[in-house]
Amino acid sequence: MSRLALALPPWLAHALRAQRGPVPWSAVVRGALAAGPLLLAAVLVDRVSVGVVAALGAMLAGINDRPGSRRVSVKRLGVPALAGAAGLFLGTYLGAHAGAVVLTLGLTGLGLVAGAVSAVGTVASGAGTQLLVAAAIGAGMPLPEAGWQRALFFAGGAGWLIVLRLALPTPSALVSDFRFDGERDAVAAVYDAIAALLSAVGDEAATARRAALTAALDHAQDALAGPRLRRYASSSAERRLRAQYAAALPLAEAATALAWAEDALPERAAEGPRRLAVAVRTGEPCGPLPAPSRSVPGLRALDDALLHAAEAFDRGGGKNSGTNSPKSSPGARSSHGDASETSPLDLGTQRTARYGPRLRPLRAKVPLLIRTITGAGGREYGFRVALCFGASAAVAQALHHVHWYWLPATTVFLVKPDLGPLVSRVLNRAAGTLFGAVVFAGFAAVLPRPEGLVALVALSGALIPVATRHFAAQTAVVTVLVLSLVMVGGDPQASWSRIGETLLACAIVLLVGHLPVPGQRGGNVRARLGRATEAAHAYLAHVLSGADDRAARWALRREAYRTLAEARAAIDRASAELPALARHTEGTDEVAATLERLVDTTTACAVHLDDTGRLTPRHTGRLATLLDELVEQRERAGLAEPPANLLSA
Incomplete structure (x- = not known):
């Protein structure tokens, strides 16, 4: 595949590229227990429309259910869900009280705001997407519930997935406190990345390993950025993880400096971070840390950082406490005198611990957020999202299709730049919709209703965490799930109209994406x-x-x-x-x-x-x-x- 990708133009190679990694079984279980059971409960009490809305909320939250810590998942899933609930309420109000022209203008305005906000980051992008998708559904889907009820049930569906994310343990949780398994894995990955960089010093792979270290530090920083991680942590597990993360910062700095010098290092230099990674994951003592040679400034900084890491691990408490003191470790040599004066744990409390691992307090972030939304990136993205969303809503209403809201909802996913290049998104969306519609048509012909369709919703929910690795696969699974919900809700089989709507949305986005814009x-x-x-x-x-x-x-x-x-x-x-x-x-x-x-x-x-x-x-x-x-x-x-x-x- 790699040789073929090299021979293909970048826009086509990207369309064929998929993420790799182990199957997220915990997310698969959560997906199976989210939309399907909600829909089944609604069918049993004869409130199918409520189940459809709740299942939609759970499905969209499932798309954002990525690996990470539980505390971060609350924001990653909750903020977009709240935006989606607001969009459903606004869309329902516009659809019920506004004419076609006012409705189109209102949706266009929402697209402008949501598009500009989406330029801020991943969570903001998810919030902007759900706001617009839910607004289109609220305006066009015929449901008996009032707007506030739809919003409440939508948020309830997403909230059910959040409850599953917080309550269900993961395989790694068997080692220690399951509440912090995501944080523990993220911090351990930092030490693994430091060891990998030290092993690659003087090699061509050093640049890629340094980039991998940056990614690991970013992930750990996000994983520890929960609401409870404050100046005084609420448990020994949190204190230990915070100390271990802070201890990795000087190690990462020393490793980067050694990589810059490009002088190959003995394998002994990487052994200490490897043992620290194992200690983070297992909670067991890391044992004596091998001391690297102190022949150059970078190695002396690495040795000092290992000493400080040993002390930080001890101070964090838990099983490590008292087992690896600097005095007993062969790596415990420092040119700084008393290690406590420069311990990363002490230094971290001066600034980083006050706000968790975040780098700036909130008052410093607000101007940056405003500048991002109103800057060149926010304006360009907002303009394109508004134009695509508004144009697709106008075309859909002019066609008088019963499922006209599918067209603007599909356009929202196609115009998102963080899902990949424009032509890649279009190709994958078209292929995924075609495949998903054909698969659903086959299932719909043989499955009993509604039991078989509810089971298909549960199966699709379980596949979403795996399918998110490629946009075409995600589109195929979501297509099957949405068509199942539509049929359970009482509408006829709509596979072929779904294909037509998607192809029309692809054409609109391709046209708007290549139009000249001001600036x-x-x-x-x-x-x-x-x-x-x-x-x-x-x-x-x-x-x-x-x-x-x-x-x-x-x-x-x-x-x-x-x-x-x-x-x-x-x-x-x-x-x-x-x-x-x-x-x-x-x-x-x-x-x-x-x-x-x-x-x-x-x-x-x-x-x-x-x-x-x-x-x-x-x-x-x-x-x-x-x-x-x-x-x-x-x-x-x-x-x-x-x-x-x-x-x-």
Whole structure:
């Protein structure tokens, strides 16, 4: 498949690409227990329409049910569900009291707002999607319940899945407290990524391993970002996990600096992080940590970080407590004197622990959110979503189709840029709908009603967590589920009309996606690159200022790498568009690569300054070269000049 993908154009190769990984059996069980049982209960009490709405809420929540911690799942599933309930209420009101023209204008306005908000991030994108899908369903689906009742039952269906997510244990929960299995796996993955990077130092794979470390840190940061993780944690398990996450930050910094130096390391250097990863997962003592050679600043920083990690694990309590003290570990050698003065646990409480692992307090995030929504990325996305959603609603009503709401609802999924390039989404949506409709037609011909259709809903719900790895597979499963709900609700078999609506939605989105828009194209990519440049500047300025606040430095480093990863993801999606769209972001991948090397070099400078108090000509020369390259590449890509204080740094 990899050789074939290399021979295909990017837009087609992306359409064939699927995510890999183990089957999320816990999510499969939750999916089977969500929409199907809700629909069955409604059928048994003769309130089928209520069951259909609740099952829709559970289905849309199931699409957002991804691996992670329980505390994060509340926001990931709950915020979009609340937006969907609001959309269902507004759509029902508009459909009942507004004419065709006012309804179309109202849906277009909702599309503009939801599209702009979707540019903020993953959760906001899910909220915008459910708001619009539910608004279209509320406006067009004939149901006997009032708008507020529909919204309540929709939220109840999503809430049932959230209850399952919080209550049901996962396989890894057998090891320790099941409430924190997601957090535990995420923190352990950070130590695994650190060990993998150290093993790859001096190799071609080092760059990819550093990117994997960034992804692991991002995931752990999100996993620990729950409402209960505050300055004073409510349990020893939370205190231990917070300490273990904080202890990984200096280790990640040292590993990145060693990768920048490109001098191969003995396998012994990676053994310590590996043992720490096992200790996180099992709750058992990590044992003595092998001490790396202290021949260069990066290795001395790694040794010190291992010492501090051992102390942080001990201070976190639990089974590790008192079993791996710095005095007894062969790795417990430090040039900093009393380890407690610079322990990551103590430093973390200065800043990061106050707000959990989040990097900024809420008051600092609000201006950024507003700037994102009203910026180039939010405006461009909002404009396209509004135009597609409004146009599809107008066309659907003009056709006087009984299921006219399917057309705008389908358009919402097609216009979402975070699901992949435009042409990839269209191809996968068309193929998935065709396959799902044909499969459902076969089942509908032989299954008893409604029992067989309820079972088909439960089966489809169980398949959604696996199908989300590829957009065509997800579309096929959702098509089967939706058509089953429609038939249980009393409507006739609608497979073929569903295919026609989808193809029409594909045509609308393709047309609107290639229309010229006011301003410069690629606004989302440019906005994310701009935030990454600002974050890199803040990190570089802090390191070169000589400030001794390491907690602040680690927070700035995390922000720099996280914004770069987000920019990279947006650039990769844009580069896989058709040439007519991909040309608007040409050269941005080079800018992102230079920013990554700049942040890596800044990390190496920070470690060297900690050890010697001064920079070598290699460090200063590399910084100057990268800053010059950044100016040239941004000019070629048509981007604004980087901040003047970044160039003068």
